Each structure stands twice: as structure tokens, then as C-alpha cells.
Amino acid sequence: MERVVADEVLDEERIKKWRDGRLAKDYERIPPRQEQFTTLSGIPVGDIYTPEDVKHVDPAADIGLPGEYPFTRGPHASMYRGRPWTIRQVAGFGQAEDTNGRYKFLLAHGETGLSTDFDLPTLLGHDSDHPVYGREVGKIGVAVDTVVDAHVLFDGIPLEEVSTSLTINASAAVALAMYLIVGDERGIPGSKLTGTTQNDILKEYTAQNEFIFPPLQASQLVVDTMEYGAEVMPRFNPLNACGYHIRDAGATAVEEVGLTLSAALCYLELAQQRGIEPDRLAPRVSFFWNVHNNFLEEVAKLRAARRLWARLTRHRLGCTDPRSWLMRAHCQTSGVSLTAQQPLNNVARTAMQALAAVLGGTQSLHTNSLDEAFAIPSEEAIKVAVRTQQLILHETGAADVVDPLGGSYYVESLTTQIEEEASELIRRIDEMGGMIGAIENGYANQLIADSAWEQQLALEKNERITVGVNDFVDDDNSLAGIELFRLDPGVGERQRARLAEVKRSREERRVADALRALEVAAHDLHRNRMPFIEEAVRARATVGEICNVLRSVWGEYQPSTVF
Amino acid sequence: MPQNAIKVVVAKPGLDGHDRGAKVVARALRDAGMEVVYTGIYQTPESILRAVLQEDAAVLGLSSLSGAHMEYAMELCELLRENGREDLLFLVGGTIPEDDAAQLKKFGVSEVFGPGTRTDEIIDYINEHVAVAS
């Protein structure tokens, strides 16, 4: 067929002509739906994007190829044409055996990696027999007091084949030791274990509020786990730097990237100050992103984050190992975007968010269940969530091409813009002394609180529509016959009984010695505390006992008072 | 400047750290002319009671997103009764299923506000139901 030659060149002038002419005429007939279109970060969205908009984007330096620096198009060359992302649904409630049952259910339905949610007492370093917090045992996650519970949790699960993500932060060091010891006591060497501890304590002070100790001491403990992991569990990722919670707390996509990368830098720079080369630890830093509603912004965000991290590790930290530059990410669809009104809509929301994660190049994915606005997901709902991912993989074709949206004028333009704005935020945080400084002076908290407020205003002024909430409202709150999950009220008592039994049968002397040794080690912030925590866990010390020792030396952090 | 204002205590009981909603509500109530004492997270029923009694609050807003709302709310209802403050407008917000909401109201909670509640709904409710002290 003959090649058609255009009458005019597609340059800036031509586009302006089009805008002032044809587009303006369209708007005369049909006015734009909104006065201004913006992404959820407030970035203005133009009507059309053309080669003009990506003139400054270098196809070689900025976009490149998958599996190559700066990894904009993906951390691996073949991406999902080879290995699909891991379907990794977080699960956790009741006692270890209850969660173990949910694991087996999920694995049977096609999940390919495990993820554990722990209950609040465990997350915050308290035991199930705590006089005040005992009432929260097993409610939003699994209760784990000692390594005995950890054994039950992973009973019948081949840890040398299945990777596990442990969603725990303030007490992550204890969980890490438990995972190692469960493997060890089963004859599986640490070198065969794969998975993650979330362990990103800095985001707790700004977003999730699951902290115990003050930021500096807690961050040094994170460095301990990273150093320890590199040595005894070289395939395990001790740190999962998180944007998810920051985003759900109200931050914009740009803030999500800026704050998360600042935190990751903080840990690696603290390690550097201790004489640990970033190249030793960076290859095992993984990331956890939110996938929120604005589809294209989320795709661009994931690409921007990958590229920015590659540049930061290479040029700022001076990493020379390409594995240090490479960002591997887990994504979760946004919890806060789910509505209690017309909950079936959540299935559609989650599906679109999940698709964005796939088109953005995630390595593993959790899709929320439709009833998650109310409770721990029911089996029916979590099954739909798993199927959603399988549908994307097998029915949409989205996984058959690597980075299919690469080259889109809009997506590349937005990727660059997000990278630039996030970079600017990181620079501002640097001026405050890094992430710890930005926490101590309240800046990070205020940033997030203000964004949360702005979003609430936009919702209440109907500047942004949430279907079923401020438009298309009806009385339908039905869950289509899905029964909400109810926790067995006897869980707390049973767990306390088990804990009592463990305390009865352990060697008290060994526990006391281990805790005392840990206390001494805790005073030296540059000493790795993990071997001491490991010994305490082996001796069947409890999460509470171990954390109380650290509390006694480091003190407790007072929650932020910022609005 | 008005002489009177509605005094509200916004509290988060137990270990639940999800405070985005509580903070947004506190800010909205302030913008609606109310005086808000936000107790912060990690409160016990006793510390919440103490705040309510000492601040002579007209309204208590309890925020809970960690599934322990029944125990905490019911304990507070008891404590309020024991201390002569059943007149308090007791509101509960968060991830509260309908059945639990109905039970809470039977027990003494004035109203339950689930996810997606607009702040003006809460403000209107308070303005309608609070007898402003003189």
C-alpha cells in the first residue's frame, strides 16, 4: 500500500491550530465535563498528548529497555511473558491454625505466594495475655506470641518452595528471626528461604501508626535486620519500603513516591554510616506500592518510581551492582478507595486498579476483596479477588507484551513529571535532615494530613465523584449474599491458654539470659542486635518480652500530634 | 465571637492507628465552629472517660477501624452511665457492620457513622441533637 504523506508537519504550531480550531469547536458544542481535569496528585491533565509533550524525554536514557538501567520499562527483560507476577493475598486472623487454613485455601485456588497479617498486639510488641490489649487478639490479623505459633502458622507449607511476606513492622525483627528458626528447626537452611518482612518503620510514624520505639533506634534495628538478612537469608528481602499506607493515609501519588524513596534512602544511608556498603543491602530492598483509582497515573507512577530509584541508587548512593538499581515491587489495590455503599462496585474498582499494577510492571499483587471495607475477607470474596488476577493474566492479553503503554505520549510525559516532582520532594526532605528529620519536625505528617483534607473537601464539594457515595447513590448496601466474616470469640482465651503452656514448658533460665544479653546489646546502636533476638526467639521468649527489653532501653515514641 | 461552642472529644481506643478519618473529622468540626479535643491514638476507656468528664464534652466521637469497636464502645457506655453522663451524645465511626451498629445503638450509642460518611452529615447530626450548654 502506498505510504500516505501528511499535508502538514505535526509540530507545535499545527497542534495549536488544532486546539484553537477543531478542539475549541467541539467544546463549543459540548462543553468539557469539568472545569479542570487533574490526576489524584493534582497534576493537570491536558486534552491530548503528542510528540511535543515528550520532546524532552530521551528514548534511550529515560525509557530504555526492560531489564536495563534505568528500568523504566520493567525490572526484567521478559517480564510476564516468562514468569507472571505472584498472586499474593494477605491473610491473617485468629490463631495460627486459622490463618494456616486460609493459606491452604488460597494456595489451592491458585495463589502463588503467601502474605501474613498479624494482630495489633503482635504488631505492637504485646502478648496475647496483655491485661489491656488482650481484647484485640486475633481480630485484624493472626496472633503470634512465640515461635511455637509460627510453626503452626506454616504447618504443611513447603517454605523452601513458597515465599512469604510478613506484614509486620515495629516487631519485624522478631518475626524475621521466627521465620528463620521455623525453617531451621525443620531442616531448611536460611539460604533457601524467600519472602519479605515489611519492616519499613519510618512510614509508621507518618501513616500507619504501628510504631513502638523512637525513629532513630527503630531505623537502626531495621539496618540490623538488613545486614543480618544479607548474611543468613540471602534470598530474603528484609525490607519492603512502603508507599501503600502513606497513600491510603491521604498522600498523593507524588508524595507516595517521594516519601517512600526518602525512607529507603534513610536506611541505606544509616547503614553506610555504619560501614555497610549499600551494594551489600540494596539488592534485597523491595518496594510496596498502592494502586489507586487514577489508572494512568498509577501506571506512570510505578514506572517513575523504578526509574527514580535506579538513578538514586546509582548516582546518590554510588551503587555499582545493577541488582542494587533494580526495583522489585509488590502492589496492593487501594483499601481506602473501597466503599461500603454498593459493595459489588468494589470488584470493578479492584479489577481496574489491578490492571494498572500489571501494566505498571508489578512483581507481585494483592487484590482487595469486596467486603474488605467491613471485615476480614470472606472466602467467597477473596476467591473473586484471586480470580480477578487470573482473569487479567489469561483473558486480557495485558501480560503478553512487556510495558505495552511505554511510548504513550501521555504515559511517558506523566512518568517524567511524577519523577521530577517526587525528586523535588526528596530534596526538600534532605534539607530537613532526611526522613527522620521530616518526621521529627512534623513535616511529613502535615503533608499527608493536608492531602487527606484536600481529598475530603473535593469529595464533599462533589468536585470528585465516588460512584455510589456522592453520585449514583441508592439504598443498596447488599453484599449479594456474602456473609461477613466473624471472628470466633473464643480465640483470645485459646491463645492465652497456649501462651501459658509455652511459658510453662520452656527453659526460663535460657530466656532470662537471652533477654539480658539483648538488653546489653540494645545500648549500642551500631551493634547488630539480631543474633540476640534470634537466641531469645529460640528460647521461646515472647514478642512482648523481647520488645519490652527494647522499650526499656530505647523508650517509646509519642504519637504525632499533627493535623 | 459566639459565647458558646459545642465541645467534642474525638478518641481512638486501643491499638488501632488508622487516624486519617478521626483527624479529618476533627478538622471539619473545628471549621464548623466546634471545640474539639482530639485525644490521639492508644487511648483506654478510662482515659477517654476522663477526657469526657473533665472537658465537660457534649459529644464523644469514637473512631475504630480494627474490629474491637463493640468491646470498647460498650465498656464506655457503661462507664458513662456509672459517671452520670448518659446525656452525652455518643457517636461511633469506622468500619462498623450494620448488625453491630444496631446493637451498639441498643446499648446506648447515639449514632453510628460508617465508611463514606460525609463530614457535614456528622456536623448536622451534632447540631440537631446537642443541647448547647448555657
Place this chain on the structure above:
Amino acid sequence: MSTQAEVEALLAQHGNGAGWVPLARAITKIENNPPWDIALPVPTRPVHTIGITGPPGVGKSTLTGRLIEAYATAGARVAVLAIDPSSPITGGAVLGDRLRMETYLMGRNDVFVRSLASRGSHGAIASSTRNVARLLELSDSFDVILIETVGAGQTEVAIAELADTIALVTVPGLGDAVQAIKAGLMEIADLIVVNMADRPGVPETLRHFRLTLGREVPVLQTVATEGTGVEKLRDELDKRWAALGQNGALQSVRTRKRAREAALTAEAWTRALADELVDEHDDLHTAVKRILEEAARRWSA
């Protein structure tokens, strides 16, 4: 029943063992009504009323929390009034001091903390706050009363200066925090507390205060987040109270402050009258005439 009578009745209820509720209600009555509607008797058993003030960001609430702890540990019954500004636009307020003190209050049922928004004119809030403190004195339930305010504006100065002892909190360095104090607070401070004293700049700061205030005004150092220096602060405050107890010194301080309070109340009364009567079309002559006439009429009524 008049406000006065209601307040007295509630105070009596509290005295009869009814707990915090009537006391808190009485405070609300004082808050919700103009200070000239209330005339509380002079307390026969005076209680040390300490004003803690200073610019924002110097750790006042943490320090107050620690001070509460120090007093309570020594067996004193403590009351705290924490005053935060009201929004001039919406009239509302977020009263955030309690939150910051709460960690030190955990489990303590014997400490009374009340947050107050600074509604109305500075004169009115200052007088009302003094009345609330007076009420707490009259209740016989406390051994020390702390009044915490933020900032160095007219309102904060007015509230602080009515206390028996005024402690001005600042941080080391000669930057904004110290400069901000010059606007009125320096003159009324009975002692200075340099908090965050583990930061650089302490010697220069001490010298600055010595040069500006002379040696009679004690300057203390604290690190509130760690509790360092707080017991010494408590002891210094107790020393000052003991000194006031000698030779009618407290009497004369209180008389002087009552005069100041009366002036503030009068100012607030007149201001309220002006707000009510004066019209945007009035010139000065008309405005003053109208106020004087109405004032005379109301006062004789």
C-alpha cells in the same frame, strides 16, 4: 438562677463528693458567660497558680506533662488549664494540648486537665481563665494549678500575667523563639525555662537572659522529653511559693493582679458594648457618646 448561683451550686456538689462532673460543668458555665456575670469569693486557702507560656514549638506541653508528673509523684493534686486559640473565622478550635500531655497522664485519675479555647476578646478570656483557676482553688481539690498558653500575643500575655508565678519557656539559640518573647512576656516572667537544653546554644542563651533581665530572674534548663531538670523546676516553683507565703507577699501580688484583672474585665465589658452599639457609619464622636450613654444607663440599672 443566675450564672453566679449556678456556679456556686455546682461547686457545692463537687465539694460533697460528686466528682469531676459538676466541677467541669461549673467551668463550662464560666466559659459560656461573660466574666462580669461572675464574682467568685476570694479563696481562703490560696493555691499556687502557675502560668506556663512561650512561643510555639518549644515543648511546652511536654514540659507541662513532665511537671504534672513531678508534682503528682510528690503527692500534690494537680489541675491544668490548657488554652488554645479559637479560629477567628469559624469560632472553632482544635484543643491539642491534652493530647501532648496525655502520655504523662496515663492511668492518673487524680490529675484534672481542662482544655479551653480562647473565645472572645483577650480581656474576656484572661478574666474568665482567672475565674476558672479561682474556681479550682475554691474547690479545695488541688494543691497546684498550671495554666498553659501558647504564643506571645496579647491574649497569652493577658492570661499569663494574672497567674501568681509566670514561667516563660524557650529553647536555646537566639533565633525566632527568643526574639518572639520580647513582645511583652519578658517583663512579666518570674522565671525562664530553657527547654531542649541538650541542643547547642545554651551558654549564649543564658548570657542573653542574664543581660536582659538581671540576676533576680532564675533561668533553668530542662530536657522535657527526657525529664531532665524538671524536678529542679518544681523545686524552684515551690521555693517561690514559699517565699510568697512570707510577710504578705502573696497578698500584695494578688492585689496587684486583681487590679489588672479588673481593668481587663472592664475593658472587655466596654469592648462588648462597643461591638454591640457601634455602627459602621458612626464617627468617633457619635460612637463614644453612644457608648457612654448606654454604659451609664446599664450600670445604674
